[in-house]
Amino acid sequence: MPDLPTGIHKKRLLGNTGIKVSPICYGCASAYARDLISDQTAIELFHRAYQLGVSFFDTGRSYGKAEARVGQALKASSEIRRESIVLATKFDLQEVGGGHAERLDLDWARRSVETSLKTMGIDYVDVLFVHEPNPLALNDDNLFSFFDDLKRQGIVKASGVNTFDAEVAERVAREKLLDVVMLNHNIAVRRDETIQKLYNAGVGVVAGQALAQGLFLNDLFKVSVKKDVWYLMRAFGSKASRSLFFKARRYRFLNKLKGVDAAQLALKFVLDNPFVASAALSACTLEHLTRDVEALDATIPQDALIRVKNS
Numbered sequence: 001m002p003d004l005p006t007g008i009h010k011k012r013l014l015g016n017t018g019i020k021v022s023p024i025c026y027g028c029a030s031a032y033a034r035d036l037i038s039d040q041t042a043i044e045l046f047h048r049a050y051q052l053g054v055s056f057f058d059t060g061r062s063y064g065k066a067e068a069r070v071g072q073a074l075k076a077s078s079e080i081r082r083e084s085i086v087l088a089t090k091f092d093l094q095e096v097g098g099g100h101a102e103r104l105d106l107d108w109a110r111r112s113v114e115t116s117l118k119t120m121g122i123d124y125v126d127v128l129f130v131h132e133p134n135p136l137a138l139n140d141d142n143l144f145s146f147f148d149d150l151k152r153q154g155i156v157k158a159s160g161v162n163t164f165d166a167e168v169a170e171r172v173a174r175e176k177l178l179d180v181v182m183l184n185h186n187i188a189v190r191r192d193e194t195i196q197k198l199y200n201a202g203v204g205v206v207a208g209q210a211l212a213q214g215l216f217l218n219d220l221f222k223v224s225v226k227k228d229v230w231y232l233m234r235a236f237g238s239k240a241s242r243s244l245f246f247k248a249r250r251y252r253f254l255n256k257l258k259g260v261d262a263a264q265l266a267l268k269f270v271l272d273n274p275f276v277a278s279a280a281l282s283a284c285t286l287e288h289l290t291r292d293v294e295a296l297d298a299t300i301p302q303d304a305l306i307r308v309k310n311s
């Protein structure tokens with residue numbers, strides 16, 4: 001049996017929370033949340049991630065089947081103890097689909113968290129993110145008292161926001177509003193300055209979409225299963241995703257670098273930032289998942305990494 005990866009076990013502190021996370025956070029979202037893979041595959045992926053050393057998992061109430069699959073994976077494993085993993089989930093400010101609301105609907109949010117716990121069969125969440133709020137929602141004190149209440153009750157260990165908006169992240173850093181920020185950061189969309197500010201403020205940083213949705217990879221156009229069609233449609237489905245697509249395609253040269261796995265190099269770029277606690281990525285094949293974890297131990301030529309950093 002080949003040696004298990006070691007780099008994944010070098011846990012990093014999630015800001016000032018006292019929580020230690022694996023440098024890769026397995027994202028149970030996107031294709032993982034849909035019928036593009038079977039429940040059985042989803043469970044197998046979760047278990048394999050854990051066996052490979054991933055101890056940080058991210059999901060969300062509005063992510064289709066994802067929480068239910070996480071719950072099934074936890075239930076089906078005699079190996080995974082609740083305390084041995086860090087589990088993050090998200091709630092929307094208002095009903096699902098109202099993620100960009102400006103104010104918290106307290107009853108809605110309470111019910112959402114209760115449903116998350118029940119669906120996953122757990123009694124606490126390590127990190128609870130408010131899901132892509134409108135920046136104005138940060139003016140709503142009820143949001144922060146909601147988190148405080150949940151923390152007092154022991155239902156939540158750390159508060160956070162999941163956002164694509166650097167302004168939201170920077171305000172959290174400036175005013176120390178929350179414990180953790182998940183912000184998209186990858187080869188194509190870089191947030192180094194914001195990440196440094198968050199780190200300096202003691203806010204834990206999770207780099208979201210760490211593989212830039214795989215949009216720089218040549219494989220993007222190799223369509224063999226339903227999931228691949230969905231990825232292609234997602235790439236063109238909104239203005240934001242088209243923008244990411246065009247930014248990411250500038251990194252197609254990664255596919256041509258000799259002796260380098262393009263996805264591993266892209267991931268190394270994110271993990272090379274010492275202020276990032278964990279890189280959130282999704283991989284819905286065992287091969288991809290294994291290679292992602294192995295990236296931590298892979299020897300990536302420095303010149304390739306420098307080329308990515310400078311481009």
Ligand SMILES: NC(=O)c1ccc[n+]([C@@H]2O[C@H](COP(=O)([O-])OP(=O)(O)OC[C@H]3O[C@@H](n4cnc5c(N)ncnc54)[C@H](OP(=O)(O)O)[C@@H]3O)[C@@H](O)[C@H]2O)c1
Binds near residue numbers: 059164209210284
């Ligand atoms: N605000 C934010 O920062 C934010 C927002 C949304 C989500 N997130 C988090 O970020 C996570 C990841 O986001 P995402 O799924 O949109 O994008 P991603 O992880 O950047 O990219 C996923 C894509 O990369 C492919 N892939 C993974 N490993 C690979 C490998 N070794 N070689 C080739 N291709 C590989 C996957 O294909 P296969 O599926 O075929 O393996 C999939 O197409 C989410 O699950 C969530 O936790 C953060």
